[in-house]
Each structure stands twice: as C-alpha cells, then as structure tokens.
Amino acid sequence: MASKIRRLWPPLAVLVIVLAGWQGAVVLLGINEYELPSPLVIGATAYEEAPRLFEHTKATLGITMLGFIIGSAAGFVLAALLHLIPGAKAGFYPLLVLTQNVPVMALGPLLVIWFGFGLMPKIILLTIVCFFPISVAMLTGLTKSDPKLLNYMSMIGASKSQLFWRLELPHAVPYLFSGLKIAASYSVISAIYAETIGGSEGLGVYMRLSMRGWQTANMFAAIAVVITLSLVLFGLIFVLERLFVRGTAGSKGE
C-alpha cells in the first residue's frame, strides 16, 4: 500500500502544478472565459451543474456498461469459437480486421437509419468497438500456450476440451484482461460519440449542447467527468484482474 502511494504522488504533484499554472495563466493573461475557463471556474460550474451532470452521467454509464459487457462477451465467445473450430480462424480473422476499418463516423448514422434513435444502435456501435480488442487479445492468448505445457498435457492424455478449459483458457486470461482494459477506454469514448448521433440524454448530448451555447466551462466539467468515468472503469478491471489472475501468469497481461 505504501509503495502505491509513493507511485501515485509524482503524477498527482505534476497535475497540481499544471492546474496551478493554468489558473495563473488565465488570470494573468486575462483570457476570456468562453475561450479557456480557469480550473476554479470549471470547478464552480461543475458544482452548479452537478444535478444535470449526474443525470447525464447515469445515462452514459448505462450505455457504456451495457455495450461493454455485451461487446466483451461477444469478443470472448468469438475468440473461443475461432480457436476451437478448425479453419474458422483462417477464414474469419481477416474479415474481423476489416470490421475495424469501417469509420465509426460512418457506422453511427447507418445504424440510426437501420435501428432508429433508441438504445439499439448505440449498443450495437459499442459492441462493434469493444469486441475487437478482446477477440484479438484472447486469440493470441489461446494460441500462444507454452509448448512445454501443451506437450505435457498431451502426454498425460488430455482431451481437446480439457486442453481448452485447463490450459488454453487459463493461459489466455491475462491476455483477456489486456483486451478488457483497451475495450473499457474505447467504450466510454464510443458511448459519448453514440449519444451525439441520436437521443436526448447522456454526456455526449450535454457536451454538444454546451458547445453550441459557448459554455466552455460546462464542456470542461463534462470532460472531467468522462475522464473520471474511464478511470473508474479501468480501476474496476484492474481489481478484477488481481482477483482472477494468480501466479506468474499475472505479469504477462501488463
């Protein structure tokens, strides 16, 4: 615990210095608030806006979690299927990469045309964004089992399903967590984008409205919330990783 605090304080100190410099610059140079609000103004705005921000954050968090969970589950199942069905990886993997080359900017409006303005297109968008890093990381983990352990398991007569459940899957867990961490950051950003393409609530909508009204301080307050949200999600996955990954396997996922 003490070492964690020791590692935490240098970035915190830098952050405090940056914020102080920012505050000083805005005051000394007399920068307009709509161009760049000072941290104190942003703090005050965030406090005033807290109830509204809270409502929008709730909406964003809902979409993020739903999309993240569905996307992760899809990525997990897909990786397992591609690994277990002979020939499936060779056929589908290149197409998997292809899905990531469709710009999200194009995908969003298309999904709205197909599925309307409800929850559906947003969840689909998040699923598409989240499943990929998880599938790729999982597949790497599943196929890169230690050959020494693979040989041992074969020699003692492990069946294909025993190989999967007792060796390949546990070996892939740290890789899975690497994928989850990437997907978590993507999911928050994508949720905010998804909200701007349709709908009436969420931080994406809030940010869009703030920008239209030149309420730059509101915008910054929303950014702070988004960063916090991402960090919390990341931290949650980190804690889960600590709980699930045991032995030396843990160091591989870093």
Added chain:
Amino acid sequence: MELALEVAGVSKIFPGDGSSAARTVLDHLTFHIKDGEFVTLLGPSGSGKTTLFHIIGGLEKPSSGDVRLYGRSTLGKRGEIAYMPQQASLMPWLTVARNIELALDIAGVDRKAARILSREWLERVGLAEVRDAYPHVLSGGMQQRVSFLRALLSPQPLMCLDEPFGALDALTRMQMQTWLLSLWEENRRSVLFVTHSIEEALLLSDRIIVLSASPATIIREIEVPFPRPRGEMIWSDPLFNAMKREIYELLRPEEPGSGGRKEGQAHGICQEPSPVG
C-alpha cells in the same frame, strides 16, 4: 512375470521433403520393462528419445512395430502412462496442490479422491508447507519434486520419466536422485527413465539399455547388480566405477579422423581458401 511395457521392433522414419532426405530416427527398437522394474534408456543427445516417448505416449505412431502396455497394444492411445517431463511443466496459475489434482483429474481420478491423495502425499514427502504456493516461488528442485509426485500419484501403472533432472544443477540433482530412489524403493512402480548421466542410471536402475546416436539402436542391455535399498555409498563401490567406465566406452564417440563427419570438418578447415566460391 507380467510385462509393464513391451516395445516390439519399433522404427520411426520421418519422410523427407524437397529440401531434406528421409531420416530414420528409431531403428527396430525392441525392449521391455517387467512389472515393478526400473529401466533406464541411456544414450547421447539426439538419439530419438523424445520420439520414442511420443510413440509410447500415443502422440505419434511408429513407422513399424508395436507398443504394448501390460499385454495390450496402445499405439496411438493417449493417457495410458504417467509422465514426468524434463521441465517441471506446472501450470503457473495453479497452486502446487491444484497442479497435482489437475493431473489426477485428467487421468480420471475422482476430484475428491485426488484432493485427499495430493494432500496426504505432499505431507508425506515434506512438501506440506508449499501446498498452497504458486510454482514460480519454488526452486527448480522443488518444482521437480512436485512434478515427480504428480506422476507417482497418477493411476497409470507405468511411469515415464524424461530426463527429469537434466535441467538441475549438479548438487540439486544428486539430492533429487537419492530422494527419488528412496520414494521409488518404497513404491516400486514400473519406470521407464531417460538420462544422459551414467552415474544416475547406475544409481537408480535395475536395468540399463544403452542406445546409439541416430538412428537409435540398442547397443547393449546391462543388469545393474547393486542390492536395494541403495544409497550414495555405491558411488565408492569399485564395481560402480568399473561399470561406469564400461558404459562410457560404449558411448564414446569415434576417434577424430575415423568418423566421416569429423573428417569432413577437418577438410573444411584445411581447404579454407577454396577457389570455388
């Protein structure tokens, strides 16, 4: 007496492809292990021992010949042997006890029985305090003890030990040999043991089968006469040293100049400024 293992005329030829010629790795190997006997295969590196293990383990099929365990042909059948590899091969995400239970579970032992058995034996061999530790905190020697215990507790009657101490330092290796010896002498499982070390073979085995380099053929079978239980004392037995010398002579590579490959190398050095280039 029933035979634990019969290897009958086993050959393995890897077919050549465009770039390489066909390679004979095992050439009509025939030997057996009696029930409760400790037999060592001793040979230079590259004498196809890994291939032989894969054939006995059912991972590969021989080009010709048969493998029988207790009279039953097991060609291509996996899971018929208890196995201890050269590297401990413990799952890094499982504790010591769980690693042992995994091997027993795959061998078809009931999970509850496996838990009781691993607990009891870890205690008996003095590994109780590392029962819940993860493998990476154990020394190489400790890992191999766990690996040996895992094979010993597996229900298959034949144990195949593939150079189990090859990766250990000399001192640990000697300690492991006497440790294994005392455990084995209490339990008398049928063992097929592979090693490069002549001393190790003489200390542990009832019988030694000396293999030639590739393709592997049997040069000689040697009965080891030392009475059991054995200990480090046999290292000072004059017979031990005589036998060591005899086996060493068998395995000695050909004198420089007489072997084709060595001669070729010598030529290569002499004719270095070759006009053909």
